[in-house]
Amino acid sequence: MRIHFKTSYDHDIRLFQDGWQAFLYTALLALMVALPWLIDDFFLGEATNVLIWATCGLGLMLLTGQTGQASLGHSAFMALGCYSCVLLMEAGLPFILAFPLGGIITGIIGGLIAIPALKLHGVYLAIATLALAILTDDLIVMLEPWTGGVGGKFAPTITVFGIEVNRWSNPAAWYYMTLIVVLVVTLFYRNLLRAPMGRAFAAVRDSEISAQAMGVNIARTKTLAFGISAGITGLGGALMGLFAEVFNNETFTFIISIQLLMMIVVGGLGFIHGAFLGAIVIAFLPQFLSIVTDSMGSTVAIPGLETAVFGVIMILFILFEPMGLYGRWLKIRTFLELFPFARKDMFRRQKTYLKTERLR
Amino acid sequence: MSLLTLENVTLKFGGLTAVNKLSMDVKEGEVFALVGPNGAGKSTVFNLISRFYTPVEGKITFDGKDLLKLPPDEVPSLGIARTFQNIELFDQATVLDNLLVGRHRHRQTNLVEQLFHLPSVRREERAHREAVEEVIDFLDLQPYRNKRIAGLPYGVRKVVEVGRALASKPRLLLLDEPASGLSVEETQNMRWWIDDIRRQMGITVLMVEHDMGLVSKVCDRVLALADGAKLAEGTPEEVQNHPAVISAYLGTGDAA
Numbered sequence: 266m267r268i269h270f271k272t273s274y275d276h277d278i279r280l281f282q283d284g285w286q287a288f289l290y291t292a293l294l295a296l297m298v299a300l301p302w303l304i305d306d307f308f309l310g311e312a313t314n315v316l317i318w319a320t321c322g323l324g325l326m327l328l329t330g331q332t333g334q335a336s337l338g339h340s341a342f343m344a345l346g347c348y349s350c351v352l353l354m355e356a357g358l359p360f361i362l363a364f365p366l367g368g369i370i371t372g373i374i375g376g377l378i379a380i381p382a383l384k385l386h387g388v389y390l391a392i393a394t395l396a397l398a399i400l401t402d403d404l405i406v407m408l409e410p411w412t413g414g415v416g417g418k419f420a421p422t423i424t425v426f427g428i429e430v431n432r433w434s435n436p437a438a439w440y441y442m443t444l445i446v447v448l449v450v451t452l453f454y455r456n457l458l459r460a461p462m463g464r465a466f467a468a469v470r471d472s473e474i475s476a477q478a479m480g481v482n483i484a485r486t487k488t489l490a491f492g493i494s495a496g497i498t499g500l501g502g503a504l505m506g507l508f509a510e511v512f513n514n515e516t517f518t519f520i521i522s523i524q525l526l527m528m529i530v531v532g533g534l535g536f537i538h539g540a541f542l543g544a545i546v547i548a549f550l551p552q553f554l555s556i557v558t559d560s561m562g563s564t565v566a567i568p569g570l571e572t573a574v575f576g577v578i579m580i581l582f583i584l585f586e587p588m589g590l591y592g593r594w595l596k597i598r599t600f601l602e603l604f605p606f607a608r609k610d611m612f613r614r615q616k617t618y619l620k621t622e623r624l625r
Numbered sequence: 626m627s628l629l630t631l632e633n634v635t636l637k638f639g640g641l642t643a644v645n646k647l648s649m650d651v652k653e654g655e656v657f658a659l660v661g662p663n664g665a666g667k668s669t670v671f672n673l674i675s676r677f678y679t680p681v682e683g684k685i686t687f688d689g690k691d692l693l694k695l696p697p698d699e700v701p702s703l704g705i706a707r708t709f710q711n712i713e714l715f716d717q718a719t720v721l722d723n724l725l726v727g728r729h730r731h732r733q734t735n736l737v738e739q740l741f742h743l744p745s746v747r748r749e750e751r752a753h754r755e756a757v758e759e760v761i762d763f764l765d766l767q768p769y770r771n772k773r774i775a776g777l778p779y780g781v782r783k784v785v786e787v788g789r790a791l792a793s794k795p796r797l798l799l800l801d802e803p804a805s806g807l808s809v810e811e812t813q814n815m816r817w818w819i820d821d822i823r824r825q826m827g828i829t830v831l832m833v834e835h836d837m838g839l840v841s842k843v844c845d846r847v848l849a850l851a852d853g854a855k856l857a858e859g860t861p862e863e864v865q866n867h868p869a870v871i872s873a874y875l876g877t878g879d880a881a
Contacts, residue, residue: 480701
């Protein structure tokens, strides 16, 4: 176990606690940069897919893991991000402008939607946002002149600084583009966490009443969290639609929202790592299942198998490891670091029997 | 000079009058206690000052400003900080982060600056952490600095909550039962802290407390409440020997 002898406040503020941690993440980044030379195009595409899911997951994680507001409506923001980005590109804007602008538009609309929705709590908020996701599905069909309806839309050609980003002819470019987006989003996420805003998010999550007593404006904080979350997910959605090359209302059904929520729960709620681990699970599960069914001699796809397996995984995690994959890793790491002094109940949550009566 | 004034404040929940025409004033620099049997409306008075409740009539002023015009989240910006009877900390965050939330009213950077972690944010963070470190030092919380609240014992949480309120550098500190559930030694510590908060930091303290031993040691003035109305006001000794207070706690001879 490493002991940190802190000599300045910067020690708690900077991104990496010590040289070792900085080295580990630099090594990981180096591996990610070298990936196109290490694996073939098929798996590079899968890696891109993982990063796209992770972007969407980071968006939802900010809202659900950090601010404590469950949302089943994030597929709507993915769709919004995707369509606004593509429509802006069709209007003649270069991708490098249309993409962040699409995210900002999604963020603003997300914030506006949040103002009425965030009067609801817990499961009621989840149901309201689920309605939003289903509504978006229908809206895409109804707004056919702009969205292409059920027939869908083809992704326009992406050109970044004169390089054409095409997933078939230049998969490495697509991968790098996604990697940069994920890195920027992760950096923003980290910056928020080490600033007053991130702590206000956590305060709202853990106790609204005392957050208010400390001067946190609950409605404003929640709206901001929702807006930022929607914006990030919008970026992820734009990448997902463009990567799929053809997209319609089916690309962004509410099932995607549910998968997104499952993903961050399985990965570990409230951890940035959780979004990435969850994305790996959700992106590779279909491949893993098809390999298993193939080896069992089945040639036809079993409908609903993927959803069912994911549901089972989800139930098992909630029952046995509510902290998700990253939480499990933290436990293992603590066990190893403290060996043989780790105690069994170190991570057990203490029950609170007394809660201030809900005022109003 | 009076810092906080309540004038004829009445609060009703339906047919129940929780606070009945209460008038009191807390002077700058004193330790003032509210006492009274359970359900007397002591915590309700706190929630009125925090603006969680709006009185049906009456006036609440702090330092000459009308508190009733402010929403609850702007009350701290005047310099009023509080603790809760049943401890309302941010359970999944560390002690340090909890105290840093106390600094929320002093933040100066906006969202965009924070997203990009500009030098202004870094400077502000250092200032916040320095202020919080003073509180940690004052309350001897060093061993718990990076521990999550969820794993801490009750007594420590109680102190962290006082620390979070202190981190906001308030002018008026509202302590809702600071000694409830504490051991004899912890209550002793709390007594010295309250003394120091007043003397060293110059913060006015308004507290609700059942432990009359603590009240009589630290408080300048005491107000006894029963059924939302004022029974007696004065020094701890005067209030303790007031016939109306004795009858409210023990009942009158006639009733037996």
